[in-house]
Amino acid sequence: MTKQGRPRKATILDVAKAVGVHASTVSRALNPQTQHMVAEAVAERITAASRRLGYTADVFASGLRTRRSNTVGVLIPDIMNPVFPPILRGIEDALATAGCTAIIANAEGEPQRHGTILDRLLGRRVDGLILATAQRRDQVVDRCLAEGVPVVLINRMVAGKRPVSAVVNDDEGGIKLAVDHLVALGHRHIAHIAGPQALSTGHARRSGFLAALKGADPALIIEASAYSETAGDAAMAKLLAGKVPFTAVVAANDLLALGCYDALARAGLQCPRDVSVTGFNDMPFVDRFSPPLTTVRIQHYEMGRRAGDVLMEHLRRRDTATVTIRLEPSLVVRGSTQPPLPAGAGRGRGPSR
Amino acid sequence: MTKQGRPRKATILDVAKAVGVHASTVSRALNPQTQHMVAEAVAERITAASRRLGYTADVFASGLRTRRSNTVGVLIPDIMNPVFPPILRGIEDALATAGCTAIIANAEGEPQRHGTILDRLLGRRVDGLILATAQRRDQVVDRCLAEGVPVVLINRMVAGKRPVSAVVNDDEGGIKLAVDHLVALGHRHIAHIAGPQALSTGHARRSGFLAALKGADPALIIEASAYSETAGDAAMAKLLAGKVPFTAVVAANDLLALGCYDALARAGLQCPRDVSVTGFNDMPFVDRFSPPLTTVRIQHYEMGRRAGDVLMEHLRRRDTATVTIRLEPSLVVRGSTQPPLPAGAGRGRGPSR
DNA sequence: CCTTGCCATGCAAACGTTTGCATAAATCTA
């Protein structure tokens, strides 16, 4: 009888002893990969005993031996952004079915912190990474590629020679939906608050805007310094201070659109009466904002789910070819867009003023 | 020369060889706890060499030996609820300073899933747990206590003989702020949409309501089936269908309050004109809702931060006394509350109808 | 019946740390 209070977890040796068999046989019987090596009758007795003793393999011991942690790192640029929770759920569901666990790290702010976060994750011996933080040229991605760590990008892509798997939106197509909608409403002077051009989303959405709106006025395109409300506010303020009139603005994401609301309110303008606004992402709760935001809906959950699946496949077979999955967005029309005021009708920012 | 492409990570033996010293010395030199045992000069050469070789201790090997993972599990009831991201940030900051990493698990829905999630976490050999999911009597907590796993509760408490550390809000006090505000506005008929009474928050906020509003009408208190928008909607609908008039409702949290918005809109009533509504939590973005929600602000980040600190302390010294920290909430008045319509003024739900 | 081969299992060596104990050197005490 042991005197220690903490009941020592059962080890593989306990199971082996209970069944009257060698530890290695237990190991084989419990691993689906090697289960076929052991006689069926024995395997059954082993599983029964292991269940009875509440045995679970020690992750440290098996990890030490196999160099696999069944853990993947997930880098998120900003956990406070409500787009990510649904994506995370998708990721976790995908990983869970493969018996894997996610370690979520949010890499707020300065990109140089990404390096140390990566170190921490690699120090935990993650088997692979899902990155939602990639810049168009990204050091983290480069390092992973160099060290041979499987990576799946999410939402954003990188520009590089070596291929990386990615699950992204059709950003250009999504923006086109927004632009077409505004044009159909009668808008002719449409501005764009672009995301940071160092990010593929910012870049692609900007190109999408230019492609969808032939002859767009360059003065009506402003690059926000970040995907945040304050950056959107600042960009919108700049736009309002400019001399080129406009009746609608396509923001590169929902947070930027919210910033627009703020700047408009401060300028004494109303959305959508004076200026229509569209967002991108359809993050949770934007339907409850004032006004409810017209935005481009992306498939959050699906995005996470697919990314998880792709990564699991890469882990299963290291030579899996890289894929890039492009998800189709859709437009959700709500209260933040309406036809422009008729010429001369009022206080808008229209070309009529 | 090795032929394998993957550059094998440096081990403690590599460092030992480089310095011309035994592995155990390296181990001691690199561990702040034991560093004093090794001569300063040697220690310096060791740290230099380990840095040069890019050595980091293998978590599996050291975990196997020490039975510590430097990992803690965090159980969240619903990652989609925007209250939690700020809390998580607080937790992560606290853990990071202690060199610890969080594994976040969201335990959506059925409480019986909590058990399997706990298994998964314990299987990962987490050193401790932060639980935001606790019921007033909670099996997960019981199991942790039984197995001697350090636990810190967050937001919610448990009713039990054995003490558990917790970081919670002054729920009663918070609700009193909301009630007093409504009373000051002139409301006399105030309803309460209570949270699930199996949760300490639901229970405490309900008691707070009763304590703050002497002679509250029991018919105006309804227990929502969950902390969700749909449950809030359903509860509010029930309230509206009842025969007891009211001019304001105190919801037990922000999501319930949002549900109230929905039910009111469906009933053709306006908030705050016909019915004032207050929430609880002041989760991100509620200031942008329509109308902006008057709510009780809690210290999200601080809550996470303190919980992390407390858990780290428990891990450092297993005999640390349990503490319960109660954070002070504050009222944020926004657009969802206003004085009740004067008697006979209109279409409201007032006692005047 | 003897060889050949297969199949199920056992054996033992890793995987990379940490740590109690032993030991040698250095310092102190008498």
Added chain:
DNA sequence: TAGATTTATGCAAACGTTTGCATGGCAAGG
């Protein structure tokens, strides 16, 4: 200066798995 004490390091045994190899038994084939 011998013995006692401290100090810095080495030694080796764990920690709990996994897995290549060895082995024994048993069936099949000649």
